[in-house]
Amino acid sequence: MAETETLAATPSNSASGEEILSIQQRRWRKFRSFKRGYYSMLILVGAYLVSFFLPLLVNNRALVVHYNGQTYFPAFRDLLDLPIVGQLGGTPFISGEELGQVGNKSECNYRALKRQYEAEGKGNYVIMPPYPFGPIEDISVEGNEPFMPPLSRDMFGDMHLFGTDDRGRDVLARMAYGFQISFSFALLVASLSYLIGVPLGALMGYFGRWFDLLMQRFMEIWGSLPFLFLIIIVVSIVRPSFFVLVLLLVIFSWLGIAQQMRAQFYREKTRDYTAAAISIGVPTRKILLKHILPNSLVPIITFFPFAIVGDIGALVSLDFLGFGLAPPTPSWGEMVSIGMENLTSGYWWLVLVPLGALFVTLMLVVFIGEAIREAFDPKTFSRLR
Amino acid sequence: MVEYFIRRILLTIPTFLGSTFVVFLVVQLAPGGPLEQQIQALKRGAETGGAGLVGEQALPKDAIEELKRFYGFDKPIWQRYLIWLGVMKREAKSYRIEPGKPRLVGENQRLVLVPDGKSFVLRDADDPSKPIGEWKWRAERDEETGATRYRVYLEAYSGILTGDFGRSYRFRKPVMELIAERLPVSVQFGIISFVLSYAISIYLGVQKALRHNTPFDFATSSAVFITYSIPGWAIGAVLLVLLATDRFLPIFPLGGFEDPLYAEMNLLEKIWDRAYHFVLPTLAYTAGSFAVLTMLMKNSLLDTLSSDYIRTAFAKGLREQRVIWLHAMRNSIIPITANIGYVIGVFFAGSYLIERVFDIQGIGQLSFEALVARDYPIVFAFTVISVVVTLIGSILSDLALAIVDPRIRFK
Numbered sequence A: 001m002a003e004t005e006t007l008a009a010t011p012s013n014s015a016s017g018e019e020i021l022s023i024q025q026r027r028w029r030k031f032r033s034f035k036r037g038y039y040s041m042l043i044l045v046g047a048y049l050v051s052f053f054l055p056l057l058v059n060n061r062a063l064v065v066h067y068n069g070q071t072y073f074p075a076f077r078d079l080l081d082l083p084i085v086g087q088l089g090g091t092p093f094i095s096g097e098e099l100g101q102v103g104n105k106s107e108c109n110y111r112a113l114k115r116q117y118e119a120e121g122k123g124n125y126v127i128m129p130p131y132p133f134g135p136i137e138d139i140s141v142e143g144n145e146p147f148m149p150p151l152s153r154d155m156f157g158d159m160h161l162f163g164t165d166d167r168g169r170d171v172l173a174r175m176a177y178g179f180q181i182s183f184s185f186a187l188l189v190a191s192l193s194y195l196i197g198v199p200l201g202a203l204m205g206y207f208g209r210w211f212d213l214l215m216q217r218f219m220e221i222w223g224s225l226p227f228l229f230l231i232i233i234v235v236s237i238v239r240p241s242f243f244v245l246v247l248l249l250v251i252f253s254w255l256g257i258a259q260q261m262r263a264q265f266y267r268e269k270t271r272d273y274t275a276a277a278i279s280i281g282v283p284t285r286k287i288l289l290k291h292i293l294p295n296s297l298v299p300i301i302t303f304f305p306f307a308i309v310g311d312i313g314a315l316v317s318l319d320f321l322g323f324g325l326a327p328p329t330p331s332w333g334e335m336v337s338i339g340m341e342n343l344t345s346g347y348w349w350l351v352l353v354p355l356g357a358l359f360v361t362l363m364l365v366v367f368i369g370e371a372i373r374e375a376f377d378p379k380t381f382s383r384l385r
Numbered sequence B: 001m002v003e004y005f006i007r008r009i010l011l012t013i014p015t016f017l018g019s020t021f022v023v024f025l026v027v028q029l030a031p032g033g034p035l036e037q038q039i040q041a042l043k044r045g046a047e048t049g050g051a052g053l054v055g056e057q058a059l060p061k062d063a064i065e066e067l068k069r070f071y072g073f074d075k076p077i078w079q080r081y082l083i084w085l086g087v088m089k090r091e092a093k094s095y096r097i098e099p100g101k102p103r104l105v106g107e108n109q110r111l112v113l114v115p116d117g118k119s120f121v122l123r124d125a126d127d128p129s130k131p132i133g134e135w136k137w138r139a140e141r142d143e144e145t146g147a148t149r150y151r152v153y154l155e156a157y158s159g160i161l162t163g164d165f166g167r168s169y170r171f172r173k174p175v176m177e178l179i180a181e182r183l184p185v186s187v188q189f190g191i192i193s194f195v196l197s198y199a200i201s202i203y204l205g206v207q208k209a210l211r212h213n214t215p216f217d218f219a220t221s222s223a224v225f226i227t228y229s230i231p232g233w234a235i236g237a238v239l240l241v242l243l244a245t246d247r248f249l250p251i252f253p254l255g256g257f258e259d260p261l262y263a264e265m266n267l268l269e270k271i272w273d274r275a276y277h278f279v280l281p282t283l284a285y286t287a288g289s290f291a292v293l294t295m296l297m298k299n300s301l302l303d304t305l306s307s308d309y310i311r312t313a314f315a316k317g318l319r320e321q322r323v324i325w326l327h328a329m330r331n332s333i334i335p336i337t338a339n340i341g342y343v344i345g346v347f348f349a350g351s352y353l354i355e356r357v358f359d360i361q362g363i364g365q366l367s368f369e370a371l372v373a374r375d376y377p378i379v380f381a382f383t384v385i386s387v388v389v390t391l392i393g394s395i396l397s398d399l400a401l402a403i404v405d406p407r408i409r410f411k
Helices: A002-009 A023-033 A035-051 A074-085 A110-120 A171-207 A209-224 A227-237 A242-268 A272-279 A284-321 A332-341 A348-376 B002-029 B034-049 B061-071 B077-085 B175-210 B215-229 B232-244 B267-305 B308-315 B320-332 B340-348 B352-358 B363-373 B376-404
Strands: A064-067 A070-072 A125-127 B089-097 B103-106 B109-116 B119-124 B136-141 B148-157
Touching: A023 A035, A023 A348, A035 A171, A035 A348, A064 A110, A110 A125, A171 A209, A171 A242, A171 A284, A171 A332, A171 A348, A209 A242, A209 B002, A209 B376, A227 A242, A227 B002, A227 B363, A242 A284, A272 A284, A284 A332, A284 A348, A284 B215, A284 B232, A284 B352, A332 A348, A332 B232, A348 B215, A348 B232, B002 B077, B002 B376, B034 B061, B089 B103, B103 B148, B109 B148, B119 B136, B175 B215, B175 B267, B175 B320, B175 B340, B175 B363, B175 B376, B215 B267, B232 B267, B232 B352, B267 B320, B267 B352, B308 B320, B340 B376, B352 B363, B363 B376
Parallel strands: none
Antiparallel strands: A064 A070, A064 A125, B089 B148, B103 B109, B109 B119, B136 B148
């Protein structure tokens, strides 16, 4: 990427008339030429952005309630809740009585409210989200039954597209919110472990000597700790919230990044350009950040999508074992474990739906990763036969 | 080179001590440790079994002290660690004794504490001339009453370095015995999936390299990436639902390692039954590991194929098969050997996730259940094993690399 500067410095309308591209532009073009990776990225980024608006699309709270001349927007409250805590139900709710559901002091049942208003015909109305089930409403709500197969309708004629789970919660809703949570989780874990691993690995590789030796031993010891065991101990002490789990994964996943960075810096510091920079008295900080870092980033940038894959897999596995996010957080792994426990009862959708979502998500990420790797790879294989 | 490997082996010692100490520390300091659990269990036992009179606080101090002694909690943590390692003597046996009264301390051995002036002498109770072995005695103060008590004990080195991993709290059996019971199951899966994944990935990698950028390459790439990205247990779960439940195609068994009637089968049936139960778990085990190897194989062969000596080999008219398998493969196989040292891990390769999905009682289930139940001797044993396997594995890998690639010189 030292290249980048020189190329960017030359005017793009040079004498030859050919368009001169910076290395980043070239990589981007190459990336876009891999259709599979490029479209995977469009789909995944799109789906992730849309997932922030899930409370307006898939929710048991109404978008709009018009009651006795007043208008309420219950679902919009969840919008803020979702990206921060990763789950619904924490926000204050509007009780049923407030909206005319006689005798219901707890949260209003908006689907029932809609039927009620329609029957009354007083001009009050409820607009539900396109898919009117929430991820954590369970059998306590009238009409929700456990283990309803896909495409079955409840007693009021609303369809559960992917059925319900053991507590009458809608599988589609949980799957969708599970995507939001899993992906946010993986992004956060991967970013944080890069934030720790890159500088530490760089320092180890560049300074070497006792610092490197000590850190290497430390990392070896750290890496050999039984990860699951620590998780189980921590989970037994504190409630495994989203951020606790992120932290737990980060303290183990930065190791790999640091190792890679270390190797890169170790190699780059012996190159001539580094020696030249040192000999003309460039400050160490500048050598590290401006000269070596850009040259060593490629392998770990191309690794990022695969880190995401690993982190999503880790979260689902932990949830499957029962040591992941605390219930009732919507999670793919938990659904699978319910399905597997009742394998002979034939609740196949509890296994196939969340794992299908997992497969598709991971495949998209891997396709992106593959394309990124190819785009960053200057090698073109030629072969004579 | 020899120097390098000696240094590597020596460096494993601090790492081994460091990681076992950290695990030891975490286990001992975490709430809900073995001592607390045992006390809880005793209390529960006292409450339910003890006619309601023996309540919470009635658990005798004596019993607690005895437990503390048993788990070594009467000593500082570094001493406990050294004892656990087996480099410091532990009281292997220890009994309360009253002066003048014989005490049975083992098979056909009774000891008696005989007053001798101001002090005491320990003797065999039945035959004073018989040697008493390593037995010693000591006085201690009863913290409640302030009275003096006496104790006979036998010291011995007994820890993981002497091969003693202790006894499981739950199964009340030596840990090594438990592991040995479960080992065969996991080893079979480990070896089969190891061989399969190397065989598949080498062959597939070569084919992909030879047909680089063909439809075959793209199609298999997708398959490889799918298996790479999805955890093995998830693939197993899907296979199980699709190929074992009544809802879809019930071809394979729902899990387990062998038929309930396995013992009564003849040899042929036994082999068939084993194979029948093996298919799905083996697929799940293999799926995860062959993806990386395949891509490694492909890329490294592509690299080699574009080098000059291959061009020369083709130019002088050698057959393609010969060039690829005899000339190119020798160099291309090198990156694949980089991880072969971890082959020693196949013996402990049992994945609790896959074993849980398929309900196989193997190593993985044992360690996972021990973790959940806080059965620490088993947890420690697995920690030690996994640390040793990783450390030795990485050295073996380097060794293998040095053997297949004479250009590599470790310093």
